[in-house]
Amino acid sequence: MSPARRILIAGNWKMNGLRAAKSELRGIVAGLDPTLQSKVDLLVCPPATLLAGFAADVAGSPIMLGGQDCHFNASGAHTGDISPDMLKDAGAVAVIVGHSERRGDHGEGDAVVNAKTKAAWRAGLLPVVCVGETLAERDAGDAAAVVARQIRQSIPEGATAQNLVVAYEPIWAIGTGRTPTPEDVAQVHHAIRAVLTERFAAEAQGIRILYGGSVKPDNAAILLAVPDVDGALVGGASLKAADFLAIARAAI
Numbered sequence: 001m002s003p004a005r006r007i008l009i010a011g012n013w014k015m016n017g018l019r020a021a022k023s024e025l026r027g028i029v030a031g032l033d034p035t036l037q038s039k040v041d042l043l044v045c046p047p048a049t050l051l052a053g054f055a056a057d058v059a060g061s062p063i064m065l066g067g068q069d070c071h072f073n074a075s076g077a078h079t080g081d082i083s084p085d086m087l088k089d090a091g092a093v094a095v096i097v098g099h100s101e102r103r104g105d106h107g108e109g110d111a112v113v114n115a116k117t118k119a120a121w122r123a124g125l126l127p128v129v130c131v132g133e134t135l136a137e138r139d140a141g142d143a144a145a146v147v148a149r150q151i152r153q154s155i156p157e158g159a160t161a162q163n164l165v166v167a168y169e170p171i172w173a174i175g176t177g178r179t180p181t182p183e184d185v186a187q188v189h190h191a192i193r194a195v196l197t198e199r200f201a202a203e204a205q206g207i208r209i210l211y212g213g214s215v216k217p218d219n220a221a222i223l224l225a226v227p228d229v230d231g232a233l234v235g236g237a238s239l240k241a242a243d244f245l246a247i248a249r250a251a252i
């Protein structure tokens with residue numbers, strides 16, 4: 001972690017959470033002590049159905065809300081899709097794009113992720129662009145190369161330290177309880193920083209790169225201490241306020 005980059009702990013609730021889950025959000029708001037607030041940014045990405053209802057609960061707190069995906073158009077005939085402008089209108093300040101579950105379940109390639117990133121920018125949202133290799137790619141020794149290619153193709157020109165967050169999520173580590181070694185995480189994050197530097201020069205030093213994939217309270221400190229890891233994108237463990245806060249505390 002460079003002191004120039006503020007730690008970001010983001011929770012991706014995925015397709016989990018009914019209105020009653022508001023109690024967890026309230027638990028996060030209540031658990032934010034001054035030390036945590038001064039050192040860590042917190043982002044909660046609930047299902048889109050909960051965003052507008054959650055906005056009132058985070059008002060006046062530094063907790064940010066985000067969407068989990070967006071369409072690349074601002075509006076139009078796209079049944080079932082949600083535009084970045086709609087997310088913003090509902091209270092989001094950020095949006096996850098290119099999550100491997102979107103890439104896998106919905107066939108979204110780098111070009112679509114690139115278009116969604118631009119759409120997020122147009123709406124004034126902070127995109128969290130996800131990249132990560134499959135187990136076969138990791139076993140073939142291609143993890144860094146695959147991720148570098150995704151970074152080159154998924155991130156449009158014009159990225160800055162303020163308008164982009166990258167999340168490295170090895171697909172085989174998501175929801176499995178398996179994580180890469182700190183050395184493996186360091187190698188891929190270093191490769192990501194190198195490609196960002198090649199493309200965005202000095203701006204790259206300020207772009208936050210999160211690690212995601214089976215981050216839990218008991219492994220968070222080790223993962224967050226890895227060089228070039230500037231925070232975490234947390235799935236399952238973000239659903240409980242106590243776990244999410246424990247991960248955030250492990251970062252400081």
Ligand SMILES: O=C(CO)COP(=O)(O)O
Nearest residue numbers: 012174175213214235236
């Ligand atoms: O995909 C993830 C976050 O976007 C990671 O999920 P888990 O933390 O449940 O492995």
